[in-house]
Amino acid sequence: MAASASSTSLKPSTPSTTISGLRRRPLSTTFGVTTLSFRRHRDQPCRFIVLSMDAKPTILVAEKLGEAGVKLLKEFANVDCSYNLSPEELCTKISLCDALIVRSGTKVSREVFESSAGRLKVVGRAGVGIDNVDLAAATEHGCLVVNAPTANTVAAAEHGIALLTAMARNIAQADASVKAGKWLRSKYVGVSLVGKTLAVLGFGKVGSEVARRAKGLGMHVIAHDPYAPADRARAIGVELVSFDEAIASADFISLHMPLTASTSKVLNDETFAKMKKGVRIVNVARGGVIDEEALVKALDAGIVAQAALDVFTVEPPAKDSKLVQHENVTATPHLGASTMEAQEGVAIEIAEAVVGALKGELAATAVNAPMVPAQVLTELKPFVALSEKLGRLAVQLVAGGTGVKTVKVTYASARAPDDLDTRLLRAMITKGLIEPISSVFVNLVNADFTAKQRGLRITEERVFLDGSPESPLELIQVQIANVESKFASAISDSGEIKVEGRVKDGIPHLTRVGSFEVDVSLEGSLILCRQVDQPGMIGKVGSILAEDNVNVSFMSVGRIAPRKQAVMAIGVDEEPSKQALKKIGEIPAVDEFVYLKL
């Protein structure tokens, strides 16, 4: 790489990991693909072209959505509001839809993605919990999933508090008995909340709002959440404790974690046995976090005095459900998010996210794709284009095109290595590497998955290179190992196919092929031609292309030494005819050439 940096001075070596004066920094690896840790900026939207659409898209709204959201959708798309579809009807309809919006009542299963046959680009979950969407299937199908994570937080927290207080004072049971003509004052003596310990399990958005409100009621609040920042808890006056400590010391437990494989049935026979006798439980999270049979047993045994439940493993629960019918259970039909205000907010939040995604913006609420803050994206945009083009060039240089398994990407930057988020770049290199040799559509959502599935291992390395810290990157290099090239000059001294590019005046340029420096803007397509350096070569190739009515946009010659081997890179606006390419190959001084589509 040092040889190519003619206009750039390299910083002096640093210990152990220095090659050619470049500071190398291998990254951690997941999925056979090297990844960077990333900082998530949820409140900052970002734009990124992942989806494009020519005709007006069609959006299926499969559950009741606030009017304001539907209005926003209609300004941009054909909107089909069809509620209560059977799974079969959903699968039939979905093949005609570009986006689907659901709440918690619709299962967006693998069959839905398969039935969409690639047309479904976005699933919008008008709410928080995405346990009803098969995220793995969405990702495999390159379908973006977005949710509306903030607009119903307060509604869910208020419902949690409503259930807590209603349960403590037997409001629902007492109301039913008064309406039945009874006046049972001694039967419905309740318990006080003040001074009692409330354990909040899941100290996220809803959990912390519940905690804040419970503090206002004079409760002692503790919380368990393995991922919650201690300073957030401290700011609200909540102590973060272990799971066992939380459930053992609580008078009341309120559940606010998502339903995942690790939270499924966290309250079960074993954990109920560790609780204080007479504990009271509120669940506005998901039914599946409680083993419902175990809860019925715990209620019967008096371990759990009361439960107030908004959510159930199966919704709606069976009419004769022992849990719902239990006299110490207060039940609501999944009403946590159901306030006028929350539904209006959720509808707008999800409509904006879905429309944005269909327009090619990556919503800040993407669930299965990386999010990048807007200002980072603006900076990276030309490098995103460069990345895809380098990937496309590199793979087209492989003889046969297939068998690409090991790719190394080097990012050289004058900035501190930690400042560079390479996820977009890696995704676009992956897209460039895979799309020319397959029918797979690769985007930011499915890039890592697709690479892994094809056994493509991409390792990344960031190196420090003196240059302008104004720019996030100086150059990107893509190397493919263990393959033969149809253009032998693309093989570097170390035996890999190597292409390297920079961004100049906002335009991606190819600046190195194998050991040869070139400089050609990556627009249109490209002819690479190795020849013996001699006068008149540019003219000869140029006139063959001119005869073929092919416009040359850029030309550059990189050579080892005057009159020795040289590589000519020619940017062309149109695809040359086979005859023109044959004529170029027949020029006596031309040793080899290749035509590459960008």
Ligand SMILES: NC(=O)C1=CN([C@@H]2O[C@H](COP(=O)(O)OP(=O)(O)OC[C@H]3O[C@@H](n4cnc5c(N)ncnc54)[C@H](O)[C@@H]3O)[C@@H](O)[C@H]2O)C=CC1
């Ligand atoms: N009943 C309703 O209508 C509503 C229900 N919900 C449910 O509430 C859940 C929480 O919503 P938000 O607070 O907005 O989500 P959030 O993502 O802000 O908070 C979830 C918290 O749970 C924590 N968590 C994850 N695994 C855990 C574990 N094993 N033990 C303890 N904590 C764990 C996470 O670290 C996170 O802090 C949603 O996933 C959804 O299922 C949300 C809104 C309305």
Ligand SMILES: O=C(O)C(=O)COP(=O)(O)O
């Ligand atoms: O946002 C959530 O996670 C909820 O549970 C709300 O569900 P809903 O949109 O009311 O079906």
